[in-house]
Amino acid sequence: MPAAAIPGTTLFDGVQARKGYALNKMCFSFNSAENRAAFRADEEAYMRRYGVTGPQADAIRDRDVLGLLAAGGNVYYLAKFAGILGLDVQDLGAAQTGMTKAEFKAMLVRANEQQEA
Structure with missing residues (x-):
């Protein structure tokens, strides 16, 4: 049974989890200071390393956290990315x-x- 829509909210469900797998895996890697430094040094190469492309990569470049949620990002993993942004x-x-x-x-x-x- 589909979950009820919550206006203005992207519901993180199985579909979103599959869509956001590469993005969330990359954001999880930011638990390591070494990985955060590697991302800051070359964001494009780091995104390629994890297979982050298309709308996810665009949202990373634009620092668009809401776009990342819509692209399958999980808020708990995105918090790691947000930390890089202060x-x-x-x-x-x-x-x-x-x-x-x-x-x-x-x-x-x-x-x-x-x-x-």
Whole structure:
């Protein structure tokens, strides 16, 4: 049974996992400082090493995190790529929701306060 659509969200399912395999494998490699340095030194060669091409490679070049999600990227693996760019998970959440980082953080605080009440 297909999952229900969530407006504005790319659902990470089996189809997306297969589509994003090369991208996610590359992003997982960024757990190693040596691999992060290799990527920074020659992004194109590093993407070729993992078979990252087409829309995924374009999104990497454009630093388009939402495009990477649409191209099969898993947010947990993309967090490794975002770290190379100096972004954190709150930056990614803000991008996904169309908010600024400050707005996203304030929304998280409000949600936490409501849960505690």
